[in-house]
Amino acid sequence: MNQGELVGGLLVIFVLAVIAIATIVVFGDLSIRPRPRRLPVWQYTHRVIGKDQPYATSTGSFPASEQRLWELWRESHTPGSIVAIPVEPEPVAPKPAADDTDNGNRTQPEDADTAGAAASGDNAQTEAAEKIPEVRQVRVARVSRELRSVYPLALVGFNVYFEEYEKTEFPVGLIVRGSDGVAMMTLTDDDIVAFDERGRRLWSSRWERLIFSNAHDLLLYNGHTQIRIDDEDQRDLVEALVVKYGRFEQMHFLPGPERRAPDADG
Numbered sequence: 029m030n031q032g033e034l035v036g037g038l039l040v041i042f043v044l045a046v047i048a049i050a051t052i053v054v055f056g057d058l059s060i061r062p063r064p065r066r067l068p069v070w071q072y073t074h075r076v077i078g079k080d081q082p083y084a085t086s087t088g089s090f091p092a093s094e095q096r097l098w099e100l101w102r103e104s105h106t107p108g109s110i111v112a113i114p115v116e117p118e119p120v121a122p123k124p125a126a127d128d129t130d131n132g133n134r135t136q137p138e139d140a141d142t143a144g145a146a147a148s149g150d151n152a153q154t155e156a157a158e159k160i161p162e163v164r165q166v167r168v169a170r171v172s173r174e175l176r177s178v179y180p181l182a183l184v185g186f187n188v189y190f191e192e193y194e195k196t197e198f199p200v201g202l203i204v205r206g207s208d209g210v211a212m213m214t215l216t217d218d219d220i221v222a223f224d225e226r227g228r229r230l231w232s233s234r235w236e237r238l239i240f241s242n243a244h245d246l247l248l249y250n251g252h253t254q255i256r257i258d259d260e261d262q263r264d265l266v267e268a269l270v271v272k273y274g275r276f277e278q279m280h281f282l283p284g285p286e287r288r289a290p291d292a293d294g
């Protein structure tokens with residue numbers, strides 16, 4: 029091998045080495061570079077507090093210990109952001125049937141065929157329209173978690189509430205039953221207060237301090253003392269407002285009676 033061939037071979041090896049090093053550097057940089065966090069596409073279920081306040085909740089339940097999904101929900105629904113939620117369809121009253129006696133024998137067979145074809149076309153368009161869910165653009169006010177299953181695994185769901193309904197529920201007084209003789213609760217912009225049958229104040233908490241756990245009963249904790257609200261009719265509205273304005277922590281660990289479906293209709 030002459031000197032020229034040797035120099036040429038060394039030059040080729042040097043070029044290949046440079047290319048290999050550059051490739052390692054580029055792909056190494058891409059592998060360690062932080063990737064943008066992709067937010068999941070959430071599916072919503074329409075709910076109502078009382079009779080007329082809509083809010084949306086996640087479809088499906090998640091382990092209460094799963095913090096990552098909760099953080100992603102909060103990132104997807106930051107206060108002030110706009111989200112599109114499904115709108116509950118209004119019930120449509122059936123149209124009265126046409127009176128055949130008014131038409132007599134004036135309708136010809138071909139007219140009936142034409143009317144039938146037109147009706148079929150209208151029905152097809154109606155069915156197509158019904159398959160497209162109506163959505164509404166709303167501004168987020170707050171988010172929350174609620175307990176949906178307690179045993180054998182604690183599962184939670186996520187909720188999102190909207191600015192135009194913020195604090196519109198208050199003040200309200202409700203008859204409930206609970207521990208320590210609780211017979212009534214009042215809920216205002218600032219706090220939630222429990223009273224006994226004689227109207228004596230038994231327990232209270234400001235909303236920013238309230239911790240709750242909702243299962244077969246509703247546990248409320250104000251940082252010092254805890255009370256329990258039993259599963260009765262008016263508890264549903266108390267629970268809906270506690271879930272909205274309080275902070276969830278898992279405080280149920282033992283099996284209990286199966287609670288009703290989480291329907292917030294008051």
